[in-house]
Amino acid sequence: MQDDRRKVVIIGGGLVGSLCACFMGQKGYDVFMYEKRPDPRKTAHTRGRSINLAISHRGRAALRSVGLEEIILESAIPMKGRLLHSKTGELQSVLYDPIFNNCIYSVGRNFLNEVLLNAAESYNNVTVKFNHNLVDVDFRREVIQLRNNDTMEVFEETADLIIGADGAHSALRFAMLSTPMFQFSQTYIDHGYLELRIPPELGDKMTPNHLHIWPRGQFMMIALPNKDTSWTVTLFMPFKNFNSLGSEAKIIHFFDNTFPDAIPLIGKEDLVQTFLNTKPSQLISVKCSPYHCGSKFLIIGDAAHAMVPFYGQGMNSGFEDCTILNELLERNNVKIEEIIRQYSKIRVPNAQAICDLAMYNYVEMRDLVNRKSFRVRKTVDEVIFRLCPKTWIPLYNSVSFSNLDYSRCLRNKQSQDKVYNLLVGLFLLGLAYVLFNALN
Amino acid sequence: MQDDRRKVVIIGGGLVGSLCACFMGQKGYDVFMYEKRPDPRKTAHTRGRSINLAISHRGRAALRSVGLEEIILESAIPMKGRLLHSKTGELQSVLYDPIFNNCIYSVGRNFLNEVLLNAAESYNNVTVKFNHNLVDVDFRREVIQLRNNDTMEVFEETADLIIGADGAHSALRFAMLSTPMFQFSQTYIDHGYLELRIPPELGDKMTPNHLHIWPRGQFMMIALPNKDTSWTVTLFMPFKNFNSLGSEAKIIHFFDNTFPDAIPLIGKEDLVQTFLNTKPSQLISVKCSPYHCGSKFLIIGDAAHAMVPFYGQGMNSGFEDCTILNELLERNNVKIEEIIRQYSKIRVPNAQAICDLAMYNYVEMRDLVNRKSFRVRKTVDEVIFRLCPKTWIPLYNSVSFSNLDYSRCLRNKQSQDKVYNLLVGLFLLGLAYVLFNALN
Numbered sequence: 001m002q003d004d005r006r007k008v009v010i011i012g013g014g015l016v017g018s019l020c021a022c023f024m025g026q027k028g029y030d031v032f033m034y035e036k037r038p039d040p041r042k043t044a045h046t047r048g049r050s051i052n053l054a055i056s057h058r059g060r061a062a063l064r065s066v067g068l069e070e071i072i073l074e075s076a077i078p079m080k081g082r083l084l085h086s087k088t089g090e091l092q093s094v095l096y097d098p099i100f101n102n103c104i105y106s107v108g109r110n111f112l113n114e115v116l117l118n119a120a121e122s123y124n125n126v127t128v129k130f131n132h133n134l135v136d137v138d139f140r141r142e143v144i145q146l147r148n149n150d151t152m153e154v155f156e157e158t159a160d161l162i163i164g165a166d167g168a169h170s171a172l173r174f175a176m177l178s179t180p181m182f183q184f185s186q187t188y189i190d191h192g193y194l195e196l197r198i199p200p201e202l203g204d205k206m207t208p209n210h211l212h213i214w215p216r217g218q219f220m221m222i223a224l225p226n227k228d229t230s231w232t233v234t235l236f237m238p239f240k241n242f243n244s245l246g247s248e249a250k251i252i253h254f255f256d257n258t259f260p261d262a263i264p265l266i267g268k269e270d271l272v273q274t275f276l277n278t279k280p281s282q283l284i285s286v287k288c289s290p291y292h293c294g295s296k297f298l299i300i301g302d303a304a305h306a307m308v309p310f311y312g313q314g315m316n317s318g319f320e321d322c323t324i325l326n327e328l329l330e331r332n333n334v335k336i337e338e339i340i341r342q343y344s345k346i347r348v349p350n351a352q353a354i355c356d357l358a359m360y361n362y363v364e365m366r367d368l369v370n371r372k373s374f375r376v377r378k379t380v381d382e383v384i385f386r387l388c389p390k391t392w393i394p395l396y397n398s399v400s401f402s403n404l405d406y407s408r409c410l411r412n413k414q415s416q417d418k419v420y421n422l423l424v425g426l427f428l429l430g431l432a433y434v435l436f437n438a439l440n
Numbered sequence: 441m442q443d444d445r446r447k448v449v450i451i452g453g454g455l456v457g458s459l460c461a462c463f464m465g466q467k468g469y470d471v472f473m474y475e476k477r478p479d480p481r482k483t484a485h486t487r488g489r490s491i492n493l494a495i496s497h498r499g500r501a502a503l504r505s506v507g508l509e510e511i512i513l514e515s516a517i518p519m520k521g522r523l524l525h526s527k528t529g530e531l532q533s534v535l536y537d538p539i540f541n542n543c544i545y546s547v548g549r550n551f552l553n554e555v556l557l558n559a560a561e562s563y564n565n566v567t568v569k570f571n572h573n574l575v576d577v578d579f580r581r582e583v584i585q586l587r588n589n590d591t592m593e594v595f596e597e598t599a600d601l602i603i604g605a606d607g608a609h610s611a612l613r614f615a616m617l618s619t620p621m622f623q624f625s626q627t628y629i630d631h632g633y634l635e636l637r638i639p640p641e642l643g644d645k646m647t648p649n650h651l652h653i654w655p656r657g658q659f660m661m662i663a664l665p666n667k668d669t670s671w672t673v674t675l676f677m678p679f680k681n682f683n684s685l686g687s688e689a690k691i692i693h694f695f696d697n698t699f700p701d702a703i704p705l706i707g708k709e710d711l712v713q714t715f716l717n718t719k720p721s722q723l724i725s726v727k728c729s730p731y732h733c734g735s736k737f738l739i740i741g742d743a744a745h746a747m748v749p750f751y752g753q754g755m756n757s758g759f760e761d762c763t764i765l766n767e768l769l770e771r772n773n774v775k776i777e778e779i780i781r782q783y784s785k786i787r788v789p790n791a792q793a794i795c796d797l798a799m800y801n802y803v804e805m806r807d808l809v810n811r812k813s814f815r816v817r818k819t820v821d822e823v824i825f826r827l828c829p830k831t832w833i834p835l836y837n838s839v840s841f842s843n844l845d846y847s848r849c850l851r852n853k854q855s856q857d858k859v860y861n862l863l864v865g866l867f868l869l870g871l872a873y874v875l876f877n878a879l880n
Contacts, residue, residue, distance in 0.1 A: 169618065174617070174618075177614070177617075177626070178609065178614075180628075180722060181628045181722060182626070182628070183626065183627055183628060184624070184625065184626050185624065185625035185626075185627075186617070186622070186623065186624050186625075187623055187625075188620075188621045188622070188623060282620060282621060
């Protein structure tokens with residue numbers, strides 16, 4: 001081991017943690033990754049624990065950097081647009097990107113995590129330990145305490161860089177809460193979600209290569225395809241509506257009225273059983289600043305910016321965190337302390353922008369997509385995008401199919417709104433002028 | 441001990457904790473209050489640790505309920521208005537309440553805490569333990585773990601009601617952070633504060649019975665009177681400005697330019713030494729919801745709603761928390777679980793309103809008070825208040841001299857703003873009409 005080789009400790013071996021381990025492993029750093037749960041490759045998968053994932057541009061770019069894009073996309077299913085289900089069962093396909101034909105890709109969380117763990121462990125300089133909990137952080141001495149849950153041994157660990165990739169309920173962030181000037185908010189929305197399933201044998205009844213949406217105003221259901229031809233179906237709804245569906249009769253009545261075409265696909269039995277036996281899960285949004293602490297602590301992914309899942313950017317933004325950290329680490333002769341400071345400066349406004357956009361997109365998905373005004377706007381966006389593909393990138397495209405800063409995507413959208421409103425105003429004025437002349 | 445007698449545990453023996461102990465003691469409950477610091481009556485006081493306190497209506501009402509208003513007010517100094525210091529040393533008195541002559545009262549934190557601790561301990565059924573830390577909370581079993589820091593013994597404790605009055609960095613709230621659906625935000629503003637002092641022998645050079653303000657736009661200095669004729673002076677300023685004052689010359693230059701009349705009162709030597717030897721303190725604002733957890737946990741005071749100090753309502757709102765909890769507990773036959781649920785419902789929107797108002801008042805104190813438009817508005821407010829004292833209560837008066845819900849105070853202000861803007865609009869229109877006629 002060279003003296004100048006950097007040691008990196010990563011807390012959390014989920015998607016972002018293990019991708020980060022690959023990046024750091026590739027750089028030749030000595031990497032130690034500690035995950036509190038058992039090795040997911042050796043345990044049975046549980047159902048209903050997570051929303052399916054949609055990989056888009058930022059996630060792909062990060063995977064490409066560590067040579068994993070191909071293997072992941074081979075097992076992913078492209079989704080070229082939204083397929084809207086009306087109450088009467090009519091279908092309408094709305095493409096994400098009719099001009100450049102970009103797709104997002106549905107992939108299973110477990111599969112992705114396993115590929116990433118295998119890749120991380122393939123580096124000789126990466127050590128992965130499961131069943132290890134972060135139990136304490138000493139910011140003054142800049143060391144952490146970990147517990148091996150098999151032996152219950154507690155030991156100290158330190159490194160040149162200590163990264164918390166330990167998810168929305170991050171233990172490292174929890175410790176950072178008590179450090180000076182740490183800004184933090186956690187918001188639970190009053191909607192929850194429940195996962196249902198369309199079994200493989202009925203999967204071909206669903207129009208392929210789409211993200212299916214049943215938009216219903218105050219709530220919605222979505223479905224994403226799996227490799228085994230099954231579909232993962234997720235119902236998002238206010239908790240109070242979930243709570244009002246306490247019996248088989250009520251559940252069936254509710255589905256009959258709002259998602260009639262989904263009942264034969266999910267199956268009445270499975271539908272009712274899932275409702276009666278599962279509590280809907282919560283949706284948290286976390287914002288904080290800065291992401292670094294002292295001279296070596298950093299949080300990335302959900303630990304830094306957990307968001308509601310409606311823009312499909314939770315994982316993608318976490319993967320982009322790794323890309324950005326990696327780029328900053330390329331700058332030789334810059335101290336870790338300065339690198340993580342710059343990381344916060346770059347990343348905080350962008351992550352806060354995507355957290356806000358994710359919140360907004362719930363309204364778009366469950367409600368706006370049903371409105372004429374929304375469709376008119378989408379058409380106008382596409383026409384101008386075709387004419388000026390570099391200056392008028394619609395919001396969804398810049399977020400999902402580019403690596404433009406999220407905060408820039410948001411600002412562009414705000415400028416576009418102003419121009420659009422002006423155009424609509426001029427159009428109406430012109431129309432009024434023509435009508436006025438015609439009547440005189 | 442009767443079987444039906446309620447046991448209450450209070451974490452934190454600061455101002456709100458010990459007042460709460462008085463309320464609960466008065467009800468005949470078995471009260472155990474645990475404070476992590478040593479008994480302040482037996483330790484030397486430290487300087488510069490806290491902003492002086494201003495007691496107003498809500499604080500007085502709570503003290504009155506436990507028979508302590510008189511003793512506190514006897515040692516407090518009435519402040520009937522703001523005394524504004526211009527850069528050139530001119531003084532202007534702006535009364536808080538020229539109509540009903542209400543005052544706010546300056547009181548020392550240490551004195552107040554000692555009176556409250558003595559009062560709490562005067563109840564046979566109240567036990568106060570110092571040097572006791574909350575180390576763990578088990579929300580499932582509804583027990584807490586405490587550590588006696590003298591013996592290092594850790595023990596379990598439980599009660600019918602467990603109240604966290606443990607301040608802005610509350611350990612109980614910290615534990616609640618991980619409970620489902622707990623909304624939370626902590627915000628540090630980028631301004632800090634530094635405490636200075638005008639010694640007793642120079643105190644009579646200050647106009648008495650006022651809260652002195654040196655409003656300077658982006659920052660300000662204030663002074664509150666003490667019983668020993670000294671004044672506690674607090675400078676609020678962006679951290680970056682504090683950081684730019686690293687030498688004696690810079691400090692003196694800064695004071696010469698912005699607070700020249702304060703230099704001889706504070707004294708150059710003391711001024712420079714305090715600046716060079718003290719780090720400015722941070723200002724935190726905390727919002728969360730709900731304030732209760734499970735069937736017996738509740739947070740009150742700063743633990744639930746720490747705010748910036750600019751409305752002088754931090755302590756007053758914490759004391760009002762005790763009044764409201766006390767009123768709810770009067771309802772016999774209502775379970776604690778239901779009482780704390782109702783407490784959250786009543787108190788969350790009001791505390792969030794005063795947190796917002798406190799943030800706003802910094803701008804008013806440091807900047808708006810200097811503006812003509814602000815003074816015109818204040819005069820208009822006073823005229824209408826005199827005419828309709830029940831329907832047009834100016835914001836400061838409803839916050840400081842009434843027990844109107846804080847959220848109602850805020851809404852009233854918003855309605856008044858609309859009416860005021862309408863009046864100004866009509867006035868300008870009338871003026872234009874008169875001018876137009878005069879010119880024709």
